[in-house]
Amino acid sequence: MADTAQTKNTDRDVEREARRRTALSQIRQYPDPVLRMRAREVVVFDEALARQAVRMIALMHDAIGVGLAANQVGSLLRMFTIELGEDEAAQAIVNPTITPLGDELETDDEGCLSIPGVLVPVERAVAVRLEGQSVDGKKLTLELDGLAARAVQHEVDHLDGKLTFDRTTPEARREALAILRPRVVLAGPR
Numbered sequence: 001m002a003d004t005a006q007t008k009n010t011d012r013d014v015e016r017e018a019r020r021r022t023a024l025s026q027i028r029q030y031p032d033p034v035l036r037m038r039a040r041e042v043v044v045f046d047e048a049l050a051r052q053a054v055r056m057i058a059l060m061h062d063a064i065g066v067g068l069a070a071n072q073v074g075s076l077l078r079m080f081t082i083e084l085g086e087d088e089a090a091q092a093i094v095n096p097t098i099t100p101l102g103d104e105l106e107t108d109d110e111g112c113l114s115i116p117g118v119l120v121p122v123e124r125a126v127a128v129r130l131e132g133q134s135v136d137g138k139k140l141t142l143e144l145d146g147l148a149a150r151a152v153q154h155e156v157d158h159l160d161g162k163l164t165f166d167r168t169t170p171e172a173r174r175e176a177l178a179i180l181r182p183r184v185v186l187a188g189p190r
Contacts, residue, residue: 023062039078039159045137053092056081069158080155091156096132100125118176120168
C-alpha cells in the first residue's frame, strides 16, 4: 500500500512541472528576435496593461521564476513583473530606471526563463534604487539589495534587449552559446 502523503507530494510535483512546462512554452526563447528589441515607454495605463501584468505574474509563478519582462511574452512595453521576497506580493514595474547605490559589485550565476539550461556568471551592482510606476501610473521608488537588486537589473536588461550572456565573460558566453547551438541528430540504420 502506498503512503498517501508521498503520493500527494508526487502528484503535486508532477502538476507543478506540467504548469512550469506550459508556462515556459508561452515565454519567448532565445534566439527569438523580440528578446533583442528595446521596449518602448508605456504611456497608456489602462485595463489592458493591468491584465497583461496579471498574466505575466501568473506565468512567472508557474515557470518558477522571480522576474519576467514584457518582451519575454512578446510585448514591447517597458514593464516587468518581479517577486521581491517571500513576504511581499509579486508586482509589475512600469517604465523602470535603475541607479546603482554605491560602487560595490558582485558576480553570481544567473539563469533566465528565455534561456533554459544556461547559467552564466554576471557582475551586477549589489544595491540599486529602482524608480518606475505601478500599472495604474503611480510613481514608485524602491531601494533594493541582494537577489532583489540582481533580479531587477536582469529584467531591465531584457527591456533594453540585453541577455545574460551579453554581460558575462567571453569564455562563459562561448560555453552558453555552445549549449544553445542546435545539434544535428543522425538517425541510425533502419
